[in-house]
Amino acid sequence: MQKRAWFQCINPQCGTTYPLNSIVYQCEKCRSLLEVQHDMRALAARDGKTWKKLFEDRYKCNRWPFGSGVWGKKEWVLPQIADDNIVSLYEGGTNLFWAERFGKTVGVADLWLKLCGNTHSGSFKDLGMTVLVSQVKQMISEGAPIKAVVCASTGDTSAALATYCAAAGIPSIVLLPRGKISLAQLIQPVSNGSLVLYLDTDFDGCMKLVREITEDPTLYLANSMNSLRVEGQKTVGIEIVQQFDWEVPDVFIIPGGNLGNVSALGKGLLMLKDLGLVRKLPRIVVAQAQRANPLYLAYKRNFEVFEPVKARKTLASAIQIGNPVSFEKAVRTLKQFNGIVEQAAEAELADAAAMGDRTGMFNCPHTGVALAVLLKLLKAGQIDKTQRVVVISTAHGLKFTEMKVKYHQKELGFPCRYANQPIELPARLDAVKKALHKALAAQKS
Ligand SMILES: *Cc1c(COP(=O)(O)O)cnc(C)c1O
Ligand SMILES: [Zn+2]
Numbered sequence: 001m002q003k004r005a006w007f008q009c010i011n012p013q014c015g016t017t018y019p020l021n022s023i024v025y026q027c028e029k030c031r032s033l034l035e036v037q038h039d040m041r042a043l044a045a046r047d048g049k050t051w052k053k054l055f056e057d058r059y060k061c062n063r064w065p066f067g068s069g070v071w072g073k074k075e076w077v078l079p080q081i082a083d084d085n086i087v088s089l090y091e092g093g094t095n096l097f098w099a100e101r102f103g104k105t106v107g108v109a110d111l112w113l114k115l116c117g118n119t120h121s122g123s124f125k126d127l128g129m130t131v132l133v134s135q136v137k138q139m140i141s142e143g144a145p146i147k148a149v150v151c152a153s154t155g156d157t158s159a160a161l162a163t164y165c166a167a168a169g170i171p172s173i174v175l176l177p178r179g180k181i182s183l184a185q186l187i188q189p190v191s192n193g194s195l196v197l198y199l200d201t202d203f204d205g206c207m208k209l210v211r212e213i214t215e216d217p218t219l220y221l222a223n224s225m226n227s228l229r230v231e232g233q234k235t236v237g238i239e240i241v242q243q244f245d246w247e248v249p250d251v252f253i254i255p256g257g258n259l260g261n262v263s264a265l266g267k268g269l270l271m272l273k274d275l276g277l278v279r280k281l282p283r284i285v286v287a288q289a290q291r292a293n294p295l296y297l298a299y300k301r302n303f304e305v306f307e308p309v310k311a312r313k314t315l316a317s318a319i320q321i322g323n324p325v326s327f328e329k330a331v332r333t334l335k336q337f338n339g340i341v342e343q344a345a346e347a348e349l350a351d352a353a354a355m356g357d358r359t360g361m362f363n364c365p366h367t368g369v370a371l372a373v374l375l376k377l378l379k380a381g382q383i384d385k386t387q388r389v390v391v392i393s394t395a396h397g398l399k400f401t402e403m404k405v406k407y408h409q410k411e412l413g414f415p416c417r418y419a420n421q422p423i424e425l426p427a428r429l430d431a432v433k434k435a436l437h438k439a440l441a442a443q444k445s
Helices: 048-058 071-077 100-106 125-141 156-168 183-191 203-213 228-233 235-243 260-274 294-300 327-336 346-357 365-379 397-408 429-444
Strands: 005-009 034-038 096-098 111-115 148-152 172-177 195-199 219-221 251-255 283-289 340-344 389-393
Touching (some): 034 228, 048 071, 048 235, 071 235, 100 111, 100 346, 100 365, 125 148, 125 156, 125 228, 148 156, 156 183, 172 183, 172 203, 183 195, 183 397, 195 203, 203 219, 228 235, 228 260, 235 260, 251 260, 260 283, 283 294, 283 327, 283 365, 294 327, 340 365, 346 365, 346 397, 365 389, 365 397
Parallel strands (some): 111 389, 148 219, 172 195, 251 389, 283 340
Antiparallel strands (some): 005 034, 096 111
16 A cells, blocks of 8 residues: 555654654654654545545445544544554544633624543543554554553543553553642543552653653653643644634634644645635634743744743642643644633633633643633734634543632632532521522522
């Protein structure tokens, strides 16, 4: 079969290529990151209209593996993989939530949340992990000596890796920063039978160890510096545009930590344009927690310098990353998409998440970061109220209940403006009536 996708060094002065079944995560010549390149001329043999029709016909269908939001776009993702080696849990195809009430409150009518957390392991990480684990299964079937797949994680990558590996019968190993992930996130790989290494360090410390242990080629690296993940994650932007009947929104806001996902979002949108499915590109905004903001700091200096920071504890624990692996890819994306980087403080992100919940969302704190950034950019006039804005909601709020409980109990060290507490009462009619009366009177005033 002709070669239709391969790894390629992102350094334009180098550009070395590697086959997709080689165990390589960084360019062996210049140490730059790799990305998957597709034979765009072969893909362009179908015109934009034909691709749209194909993608629409497959969307949520029951024909293996094309009903998955990722594998419905198989030719753009991993064209050479055998369908038998695909490990899919029907990821993608998640709801676009019209944030009508939230939007009205802040004065923007055309606001949408892409609920990437409504998926098997509860975060967008499923989109990338289906691709990576499928490729591993294919490589094992070809005789590659892979004993286990390994990742460092802030909680969601490990959950996705554990579940896809368990579904495929492939051993997985996860390195987690002790006390820095939620209980729900910890119990996911435990339940799925991963080897869970719980370390007294932060994410950056875990990542450093993982890079060292995966120098052994029998331990395959599943972090997003492995660009196979990006191929699955890039379908999110394509899918959103499809959900709008191929109309490109004006602005995307995406929370960023290790910065693989923003690069993925950009990559998918560029393919849509290059292959003639759409004409315009949106603006992309990366939202960072102020306590883990190296991209924001670099943006403020026009990306002339990049300095890793020591990430401080943030409620947005999945983006508590000080030395993002995909920094260069993210900068490239931001330059292509007229990008903005904005940050949110702890009270801002928690209040924005809670305010959204009051309008029918159930936000994770990272989505809170993105919503807080939306509020700031509206206020600053950097987003226009007539624009169509899509917020990428990266995980399900149920993974982050500790944070929500503390918010509503006002235990976070700031006012928690939207706190709502259960009223404890004796189970007696008079007590219940009195409480109802009081609550309804308060509502009127
Ligand atoms: C991983 C993750 C992010 C950050 O994505 P990056 O690719 O690391 O920038 C944001 N939110 C949630 C919930 C995540 O799990
Ligand atoms: Zn190179």
